[in-house]
Amino acid sequence: MTYITKFSCAVLLFIGNFALANDIVQHSEAPEKDTKTEIKEYIDHHLQDSHDFTLFSSTDESGEVHHYGFPLPVILWDGGLKVFSSSKFHHGEELAEVDGSYYKLYHGKIYKTDSSGTISYDEAHGEHPTNVRPLDLSITKSVVMMLVTGLLLVWLFSSLAKSYAKNGSIPKGIGRFFEPIVLYIRDDIAIANIGEKKYKKYMPFLLTVFFFIWFLNMFGLTPLGVNVTGNIAVTTALAVLVFLLTNFTGTKDYWKHIFDPLGDGMPWYGKMVIYIILVPIEILGLFIKPFALLIRLYANMTAGHVVLMSLIGLIFIFKSWVGGPLSFGLSFAISLIEVLVALLQAYIFTMLAALYFGFASEEHDHDDEPELAHL
Template identity: 40%
Template structure:
């Protein structure tokens, strides 16, 4: 099975990342004593805050700040409050968090209700349904995905099955057959056809958002816990709906001696929830880590730059080399994580359908 080789690949990626992190930490440590000026600059340059800003969701696509001028695309804000009803306006109305608009204000990117005095009103519940940069980017990615895939599908319809694939169709076909033959068939057996639309959608849904997230200046959609929670919960329900009698019998009456049952039954029952939870955390952690590593390497330039201009310029090529290296790994990770999420979902569905086989249950 392809699982093992993929696990080795992820392991390799992890090892490389750790190695590079150690390497960079070493170089950082050796340079740190020389940079006494770092503490002075910290007030104006906060790498942790910048990294967080990069990883987190926001109400605008923020590209750069030159002096006091922000180069950004503000996005629509949609707020619902049981007390105040539905409110819609553009984020630019907040004037980068300086102004109060329609009884709301932006506190570090979070929109909160304010009272007449302009202070945070905790009595008002606000549901922020805004088209944040993650939402907008996800929509763009999904429109692109739909257009591409329906275009490919139309090509199949137009040319019929006998004509060899061409162009983008040729690029997509091996991926689809891979998901079918390496993910669907081995894990789901004869029932694979029923799950193929779901598995393919999950795979390409994650993949296109992973890849879009790698574009510089774009949002980190798949590295957001909300995104992975939705996919994980959907997987949870798909797994739950495909369970059979054997599966539940195995959980509530495992084939073990009676005195082990009180221990094993809760463990097995928890397993139902830990599987999708692992999916959620794995995708989130992998993607967020990749983004953090890349931003860290870029930040290193400015950390060194803050110590001395020469160090900054000197470290820039090294940092760029690492960044480019990690970028290539991230492209690999984009595919691997999409595959792993899909494959593990298929494995869990397969387990819930078989029930009798327990040997592959714990990964």
């Protein structure tokens, strides 16, 4: 088995080099962007949010790019609410004029420009435009997918709830698949981390966050190609909600643990020295925990998309009978792993959120506290 793998790898490298050499020769004749750069740009574009819902694009013989999809509403706050269709941008090719102001779509972001659409660049950083960016509240592709997922979740789970009422507390149809998951979140995530007494308060949040992330992760693997959970703004919003919920429901013991972690175990002059270091660390920890959540989800989903699309892109780089099927096989295998990752990341996010809620709602048994402090 390993022998065959090694052999095919060698063959792949060999033929791949040839193919690449071929490509370079081709491109030296025609001064176009080479395939690699094109794929890189395509992946970058895919990872970002978009102002219109493009299903696929194609380039015809004359080199003109056609996009197939539908435009989405653009909502800007620029000294007043401005709403218009994203079709006005023509996929970034044209300026949109609204109420006397000009807006340009540049690398997925909307900038305010003059009538000729000039973009001025930051001298120091080179690539960052210095144009004014109005507050962009557009219904973007990600927002559409969140709406679709939200509606799907409401429909799915309210019908599950109704089926309970009808069938005398016995789930039916798809509910048989989802009920064990709901119960798993209740028993092994919420009760295990928060405790029998207080878990009920957090259950709606945990369930919603789990299914929301899971469903969006799965949608990201469909050919629709929406990278919602791999968007830093989305994961930040989720982490902010976890942060707020943790700290607003924090008990006296939770805050005492942060500002007076040693309790009665040490005289005040001893504490003074240690607390100069310990308390800032604890306070920093408050923010690091949700920050880790948001980065973990963002990085995992983005990395998954990058790897998958790169492997698919390899097909177009190799352009050979061996490289193509091999890249296809690899990307298929990675897809399968990504299905697992989609579930796993939703689980980890929910699990850690529950863990933080557990910290926030813990209540020490005050009788054995001195004992603990001496340890």
